[in-house]
Amino acid sequence: MAENSSLESRFQGYIAALNERPFPGLAKHMNPTVNLNSASMDLSEFEQILSADINAAPDMHFKLHILLADEGKQQVGCRIEFTCTPISDGELMDRKVRKGGTFSCMEHLFYQYREGKIAEVWHLPGEFVEIGEPTIASNMNSTARIEYPTYTASEAALHPLPPLISGISDYSLSLIIPVVVHWTTAAIYEIFQHYGVFEKYRIHTSDEEKAKNPISRLECLRGVLLVQVLQTGLGILLGLSSEVEMTGYEDREIAIWAARLHLLWQTFLSLISITGIDAKAVADTISHSLSSKTSPWTSIGGYSVDLMAARLIYYLIIPAFRQYAALWLADTWVFFIHRAEHGNKWLYSNFSAKFPSSSSIFPQKQPLLTAIVETFHARHHELYVPYSWGGIYDHPVESMFLSVGAFVVAIMGTGMSLRESMVFSAYSSAKACTDHSGYKFPWNPIDFFTTVGAEYHDKHHQRWGFKNNFALHFQFWDRMLGSNFADDEAASRFYKRDRDSAATQIAAKAEKRRAEINAL
Numbered sequence: 001m002a003e004n005s006s007l008e009s010r011f012q013g014y015i016a017a018l019n020e021r022p023f024p025g026l027a028k029h030m031n032p033t034v035n036l037n038s039a040s041m042d043l044s045e046f047e048q049i050l051s052a053d054i055n056a057a058p059d060m061h062f063k064l065h066i067l068l069a070d071e072g073k074q075q076v077g078c079r080i081e082f083t084c085t086p087i088s089d090g091e092l093m094d095r096k097v098r099k100g101g102t103f104s105c106m107e108h109l110f111y112q113y114r115e116g117k118i119a120e121v122w123h124l125p126g127e128f129v130e131i132g133e134p135t136i137a138s139n140m141n142s143t144a145r146i147e148y149p150t151y152t153a154s155e156a157a158l159h160p161l162p163p164l165i166s167g168i169s170d171y172s173l174s175l176i177i178p179v180v181v182h183w184t185t186a187a188i189y190e191i192f193q194h195y196g197v198f199e200k201y202r203i204h205t206s207d208e209e210k211a212k213n214p215i216s217r218l219e220c221l222r223g224v225l226l227v228q229v230l231q232t233g234l235g236i237l238l239g240l241s242s243e244v245e246m247t248g249y250e251d252r253e254i255a256i257w258a259a260r261l262h263l264l265w266q267t268f269l270s271l272i273s274i275t276g277i278d279a280k281a282v283a284d285t286i287s288h289s290l291s292s293k294t295s296p297w298t299s300i301g302g303y304s305v306d307l308m309a310a311r312l313i314y315y316l317i318i319p320a321f322r323q324y325a326a327l328w329l330a331d332t333w334v335f336f337i338h339r340a341e342h343g344n345k346w347l348y349s350n351f352s353a354k355f356p357s358s359s360s361i362f363p364q365k366q367p368l369l370t371a372i373v374e375t376f377h378a379r380h381h382e383l384y385v386p387y388s389w390g391g392i393y394d395h396p397v398e399s400m401f402l403s404v405g406a407f408v409v410a411i412m413g414t415g416m417s418l419r420e421s422m423v424f425s426a427y428s429s430a431k432a433c434t435d436h437s438g439y440k441f442p443w444n445p446i447d448f449f450t451t452v453g454a455e456y457h458d459k460h461h462q463r464w465g466f467k468n469n470f471a472l473h474f475q476f477w478d479r480m481l482g483s484n485f486a487d488d489e490a491a492s493r494f495y496k497r498d499r500d501s502a503a504t505q506i507a508a509k510a511e512k513r514r515a516e517i518n519a520l
Contacts, residue, residue, distance in 0.1 A: 007069040011076050011111065014118065018062045023047075023054055026118075035120040037262070038269070056092050057084030057103075065106070074113040081106045094307055095128050095251065103128045124262060125307070127255050158248040164419070171242060174422050175235045178429040179228055185433040186389035192439065193387075201439045203458050203495070204385045211502035212384040220383065220390045227392050227399045234404065245418050250314070257310035265306070319420055326410035326424050327450065327473045333406040334472040339483065341377040341398075342467060349378040383436070386461050391436035406472070431473070451475045459485045464494045 014029040025047055034046045054060050066079035083104045086097040097103055105126045112120035163170050192198050193206075269279035341347040379395045394403065407428065411421045427446075434446045440455035447453040450473040459465035468485035471478045478484035485491060 007071050007074070007076065007113070008067060010113075010116070011067065011069065011078070012064070015062055015064060015080075018050070021054075021058070023051055026050075030118040031114060034118065037121070037123055038265075053092060056088070056090070057086045057097075060084040076111040076113070077108070078111075079106065079108055092128070093125075097128060105129070122266070124259055125255055127252050158246040161245045161247040170245065170418050170422075171239045174418060174425065175232050175239075177422050178425045179232065181426045181429040182228070182389065182392070182433060185430045189388040189433065189437045189439065198439060198441070201441050203438045203440055203455065205499055205502065207506045208499060208502040209385040209387070211505045212498070213382065215382045217387075220393050223379070223393045224389060226396060227394055230396050231399065231404060234400070254307065254310045254314050257313050258306040261306040261309050261313075319423075322414040322416050322420060323424055323427075324449065326414045326416065329413045330406040330410040330428070331471060331473040332477065333409045334402060335470050335477045337402055337405075338377075338470040338472075339481075342470065347376060349376060381461065381466075384461055384463070386436035386438060386458065388433040388437040391432035449473075459491060462494065462498070465491070 010029070014026070017024055017026055017029060026043065030043050030046065032043050034041060034043055036046060036049075060082055061084070062080055062082045064078055065081055066077075068077045069075075081104060083102065084092070085102045086092055086099055089099045090097065092103075105128050107126040108124040110122040111118050161170070163173070165173060168176075193202075269282070272282065273279040376395045376398055379398075380393060383390050383393060392399065392403065407425065410416075410424065416424065430446050431450070434444060435452065435454050435457040437454050438458065440453065440458075441447075444453065452469075452471050452473055452475060456469055456471075456475065460469040465485050468483050469478060470483055475484055
């Protein structure tokens, strides 16, 4: 125990030096060259890092909570808590702090002694919390095996997330976004069609729309507005019981990811060392290659590189994965319901079997209300030649469980935040317009993330493709279950036949009209 106490005493002397003011330096306790998280530096550089932190918070004090010393291996593992009061707003060890706040942080560090002095330091970052809030709860067993830190954020540490746009709550914004995106996207395609832009990419001619669609654009507009009013109204009702999203936990989550990445890096170095490669030399080489671009705190394997990568994972990679997973969930929901609607006559057009005849309820001059109770999914297929803003021309009830249902499944299934759901609803709105636009652009950015576009979905709106191409975002289920329309040559023939037939019908109507005028 005497030798073990000697190592402990030396380390406790090091901690005492850290707490001494003015800061005396660490030449008595550390080698002239030190490795910090595998980044080699002169002792003077290491002291500069500590001095910068002490200058930012002169009352910084380090307190040992757990100390494990291995005299044989000359290694020390410890759990240290430090408290400080920053004298200005800014960052301390790459973590945001505010002036005058008293902060506490619990961290885990490991030291390798050589020739009686510290030669290597491994630093596992902790979470900054204000005094009075719970600190990091973690433990280290007698074998010095590190357990991942676990965190408990107090209610006092959390606060409501400020709105993206001042004066408009995020929830209200989430109801506005899909409507705005829908009509903005639709306006773009309407401009294309009105001015004859990109005509070579159009799937149908204007003659086909006139000849094949049994409803007018005005009737379609009424139906689309009804769906949007119902969906927005449902959103408002759900919003009455929704909770305000909170913030204040992000740094905690990022710290956990940083710790995982740090351990992954150390594991990688350990694994390559098994092959005979000098892991330390590899780490030093990488660190030195970055030395002209980064400070010691941002070296490979160091805390800040881990932290930057953790931020990238937390703020970009994980949300992107949620968005992509949500597309698959929505696609699966829609595919099987959509396929069932086309395979079941009741779901397709006889949903109102239990309702009285529409003619006994609504005057014949009210085609919108008549159509609502006489059709179901067939209502959407009144657009044989679809156009962008008609993409959500659905039976009102169908829109609730098909479109809204897909959205709910996607959001709840991925655990999206409200703001992430805004991105998803915006994309979904733009995609619905794009897939019904009647333009098959080879470079449409909306189709970049999926395998279903306007050309694929348009076939489903044709009489000859009625039993095919049910997918919303991906062709996977169609291909898996054999419902994809794969004969491109046949599709080309059918499209040409329909265009020629429409042109003939329109010409015949025009000729008949001229004859009627001449007869007058």
